Amino acid sequence: MASRRTDRIDEWRERADELCYDGEHVERRIDLERATVVVTTQRVLAFVPHTSGPDFRHVDRPNVGTVTIETSQRLAVLCAGVIAAFAGVAAVETATTVEFASFVPAAGLEGIAPLPGSDLVVGLVEAALAAVETALVVLEWSVLLVGVAAFVVAVALIGYYVRSRARLLVVRVSGDEDLVIPVTGADLADEPVADLEAAIRPGSGSPSTLETGKGRRASSRDRADLEESG
Known part of the structure; x- marks a missing residue:
C-alpha cells in the first residue's frame, strides 16, 4: 500500500x-x-x-x-543518554571503590563462651553476619551490573540521537506551517x-x-x- x-x-x-x-x-x-x-x-x-x-x-x-x-x-534523547552515562559512572565508581562487605560488624562474642548454650548463640550470630555479608556482596555486584547496564543504555541513546539527526530544507511560510523537506x-x-x-x-x-x-x-x-x- x-x-x-x-x-x-x-x-x-x-x-x-x-x-x-x-x-x-x-x-x-x-x-x-x-x-x-x-x-x-x-x-x-x-x-x-x-x-x-x-x-x-x-x-x-x-x-x-x-x-x-x-x-x-531530539534533545530529550540526548539528555537521557547523558543522565544514563552519569548514573553508570557513579554506580561503577561506587562498586569498585567501596567494599560493601566491610560494613559487616565483628561478632564480639568472646565473653559469652563460658555461658550455657553459647555455642548455639555464637553459631546463630555468625550465620546471621555471614548472611548479611553475602547480601552486601550481592548488592555490590548488583550496583556494578546496574552501572554497566546504564553505560549500555547511554551508548544506545546517544547512538540513536546521532542517527536520528536529519538535515532539513526549511521553507518559511507566512501564516501557515513551514515546508520541511528532508x-x-x-x-x-x-x-x-x-x-x-x-x-x-x-x-x-x-x-x-x-x-x-x-x-x-x-x-x-x-x-x-x-x-x-x-
Missing part, C-alpha cells in the same frame, strides 16, 4: 505541470533524492512522499519567506538553498502576470494622455 502511494506521488512529481492553474506555468524544478520542489509563476509546489506529513503541499509565492538548512535534534549530503552539494532562493524571488523568471498588468495599465494611461493632448 505504501509503495503504491509512493509510486503515485512520483508520477505527480514527473507531471507537475498538470497541477498548474490557467495562466500558470513551471519556472524552476529542483529534484532532490527524497523530494521535488517546483516553482511556478504563482506558487511553490512541494512533493515530499517520505515524511509523516502530506505528500504534496503548495504555497503562494508571496507567502514564502527565507530558505534555510536546519538539523532536527535532504541528503548529495542534495546539499548542489546548493538547493541558493537555487530555491533565486527561483522564488520576484521577477526571477519570465514576466509575471502582475508585471504584464502593469504594462497594460501603463499603455492605457499613455493612450489616454495622447487622446487628451489630441
Whole structure:
C-alpha cells in the first residue's frame, strides 16, 4: 500500500505541470533524492512522499519567506543518554571503590563462651553476619551490573540521537506551517538553498502576470494622455 502511494506521488512529481492553474506555468524544478520542489509563476509546489506529513503541499509565492538548512535534534534523547552515562559512572565508581562487605560488624562474642548454650548463640550470630555479608556482596555486584547496564543504555541513546539527526530544507511560510523537506549530503552539494532562493524571488523568471498588468495599465494611461493632448 505504501509503495503504491509512493509510486503515485512520483508520477505527480514527473507531471507537475498538470497541477498548474490557467495562466500558470513551471519556472524552476529542483529534484532532490527524497523530494521535488517546483516553482511556478504563482506558487511553490512541494512533493515530499517520505515524511509523516502530506505528500504534496503548495504555497503562494508571496507567502514564502527565507530558505534555510536546519538539523532536527531530539534533545530529550540526548539528555537521557547523558543522565544514563552519569548514573553508570557513579554506580561503577561506587562498586569498585567501596567494599560493601566491610560494613559487616565483628561478632564480639568472646565473653559469652563460658555461658550455657553459647555455642548455639555464637553459631546463630555468625550465620546471621555471614548472611548479611553475602547480601552486601550481592548488592555490590548488583550496583556494578546496574552501572554497566546504564553505560549500555547511554551508548544506545546517544547512538540513536546521532542517527536520528536529519538535515532539513526549511521553507518559511507566512501564516501557515513551514515546508520541511528532508535532504541528503548529495542534495546539499548542489546548493538547493541558493537555487530555491533565486527561483522564488520576484521577477526571477519570465514576466509575471502582475508585471504584464502593469504594462497594460501603463499603455492605457499613455493612450489616454495622447487622446487628451489630441
